[in-house]
Amino acid sequence: MSTVVIRIPTPLRSYTQGADEVRVDAVTVGDALAALGTLHDGVLARLLTPSGEPRQFVNFYLGSQNVRALNGLQTPVKDGDVVSIIPAVAGGTDHESQGPQAG
């Protein structure tokens, strides 16, 4: 087991009682996320599909590398590693309509 830090982006801090990072013990990136889910209810469903795959709108980085370019959630971690949860940021203009009315 290695101790790693998971960096939590602002949109998910409601699940971590405002914490911007969480320290967990893990062997792989997937382990680390599972440990995060054990500590903080609800957050895992925002990150992974029911079958345990990363959701489309989330990226996981180990240090400066996207784990998709490594060994995915099976990528091993070592003491002191930083796992960053990076929300996908996307959008655009709809031509058919001008978008929803403001609430």
Add this chain to the structure above:
Amino acid sequence: MVTLQLPGSLRASLEQWAQAGYPDETCGLLIGQRNSAGRTIKRVTQAKNLNLERTRDRYLLDPQHFLAADNAAREHGMEVLGVWHSHPDHPARPSDTDREAAWPEWSYLILAVTRNGVQAIRSWRLNGNQQFDEEVIQS
């Protein structure tokens, strides 16, 4: 309404980027601090649009840019508070595409830009019903 503090110099940077990028969409991050009184933007970044097939009506912010900006923000006691992007020849109002991809807690600042420059800047945030509420922008 919730307030978003956006200093005039940062607002000017966003306008310049949106205008320079026209007719393509441009995008980037809003970085700053928040407290019980509201949120203050202290830094803005311009990111690469990775959606190269639909540069005029879609944006996909480079996650590597996000990582670098997030790391730098944390070093200075700040956080990524939201996203800005331009709507070329369309209003500064979120589209269905924007809403489907939006995250809670973040501000989504939109600049309506035409060939004559930036026509409007408005900011939005998701409410509990997955709809956008408008924020007041203060300089």
